[in-house]
Amino acid sequence: MQEEMLSSPPLPVTILTGFLGAGKTTLINYLLAHHGDQPLAILENEFGAVNIDGGLLNRGDNVSVVELSNGCVCCSVRGEFTEALTELLDRRLRGELNFERLIVETTGLADPAPIIQTFFVDDRLRGELMLDAVITLVDAEHILKQLDEHRVAASQIGFADRILLTKADRVGTQEKERVLQRIGQINNKADVFEIIQGVCPASLWLDIRAFELSDDVSVREGFHIVSASPAQPVRFQPFRAQEEAGQSWNDDIRAHVFEAGYLDLKRIGAFMEQTIERYGNDMLRYKGVLAIDDQPQRLIVQGVHKVVGFDYGSAWGAEEAVVSRLVIIGRQLPAEALQQAFMQTQAGSPSAS
Numbered sequence: 001m002q003e004e005m006l007s008s009p010p011l012p013v014t015i016l017t018g019f020l021g022a023g024k025t026t027l028i029n030y031l032l033a034h035h036g037d038q039p040l041a042i043l044e045n046e047f048g049a050v051n052i053d054g055g056l057l058n059r060g061d062n063v064s065v066v067e068l069s070n071g072c073v074c075c076s077v078r079g080e081f082t083e084a085l086t087e088l089l090d091r092r093l094r095g096e097l098n099f100e101r102l103i104v105e106t107t108g109l110a111d112p113a114p115i116i117q118t119f120f121v122d123d124r125l126r127g128e129l130m131l132d133a134v135i136t137l138v139d140a141e142h143i144l145k146q147l148d149e150h151r152v153a154a155s156q157i158g159f160a161d162r163i164l165l166t167k168a169d170r171v172g173t174q175e176k177e178r179v180l181q182r183i184g185q186i187n188n189k190a191d192v193f194e195i196i197q198g199v200c201p202a203s204l205w206l207d208i209r210a211f212e213l214s215d216d217v218s219v220r221e222g223f224h225i226v227s228a229s230p231a232q233p234v235r236f237q238p239f240r241a242q243e244e245a246g247q248s249w250n251d252d253i254r255a256h257v258f259e260a261g262y263l264d265l266k267r268i269g270a271f272m273e274q275t276i277e278r279y280g281n282d283m284l285r286y287k288g289v290l291a292i293d294d295q296p297q298r299l300i301v302q303g304v305h306k307v308v309g310f311d312y313g314s315a316w317g318a319e320e321a322v323v324s325r326l327v328i329i330g331r332q333l334p335a336e337a338l339q340q341a342f343m344q345t346q347a348g349s350p351s352a353s
């Protein structure tokens with residue numbers, strides 16, 4: 001039995017993040033009411049005495065809810081969070097819990113970085129769990145203020161593989177445009193979908209496979225409306241500010257897109273190594289699909305901070321326009337210097353001294 005489980009494919013994990021009150025619990029509740037028979041585990045992070053989500057979740061059959069309540073997962077990531085995940089896996093092995101998928105709901109105050117890294121750093125977790133995607137909920141009504149006042153709000157957007165815009169029913173068209181523009185400055189890689197009161201198909205945020213080394217590094221254009229009218233009357237709960245306000249974090253985190261033609265393998269390797277070494281702590285997410293001189297296949301790179309993966313993907317088509325594209329979402333990165341250094345990795349360009 002144990003061997004069977006150990007050799008089974010890794011379980012998908014979805015990290016659900018978003019600032020306080022963004023609608024995470026509402027979305028999970030909708031999923032729980034409509035997810036069918038697949039057994040799920042939900043790991044919830046409580047923040048001090050503030051969070052009451054455990055009580056708010058409509059648990060049902062096939063759902064195990066585990067709460068972490070000694071503060072924020074991001075502060076205790078090497079300890080309590082890893083332990084909680086390990087214990088979940090142990091209990092599954094012992095047959096005490098049955099789940100095929102794990103959802104981690106972070107506290108609205110958490111920076112998701114250490115949570116994401118945990119899945120790559122710990123050997124056992126890396127083998128038995130597979131991070132599927134980071135889903136960030138953005139509260140259309142409050143996000144602009146939150147971004148001005150709370151650094152973590154931008155970080156949550158920066159890490160997103162997919163963004164679900166909530167509470168758009170609370171704002172006008174112009175305000176929504178401003179929100180989408182601001183989101184786009186921080187992260188133009190993630191698709192944005194609008195949802196109201198958590199109503200959306202599970203496929204919108206589960207099984208996204210964002211951490212696979214796929215060929216897709218498109219940047220976003222526009223957004224998608226999934227549900228235009230709330231299924232239930234709106235129960236609005238005012239924003240609960242927790243952190244001290246004051247400092248503005250505008251322009252702190254931005255998406256940078258670098259494009260070039262064929263690259264020299266050694267030079268791009270050195271560029272990536274040096275950039276990650278020097279700026280890795282400020283690089284939230286990055287992904288590149290690169291054309292390498294004398295190499296028919298695309299080189300795919302993607303990473304989170306200093307955790308990086310490279311692989312060759314599909315071959316370039318004969319008629320295809322070949323473009324090397326690297327998207328980096330980072331905090332206060334020297335965009336111009338990186339742009340210049342990236343261009344110098346082109347095959348045939350004079351090498352940097």
Ligand SMILES: Nc1nc2c(ncn2[C@@H]2O[C@H](COP(=O)(O)OP(=O)(O)OP(=O)(O)O)[C@@H](O)[C@H]2O)c(=O)[nH]1
Nearest residue numbers: 020021022023024025026108167196197235236237
């Ligand atoms: N108008 C409106 N209200 C929403 C929407 N989504 C969620 N809400 C409401 O927003 C409030 C907060 O939603 P929650 O789901 O508790 O948010 P959360 O992200 O889990 O909040 P924390 O646990 O504090 O981080 C609730 O009263 C929801 O009913 C929406 O799309 N439109």
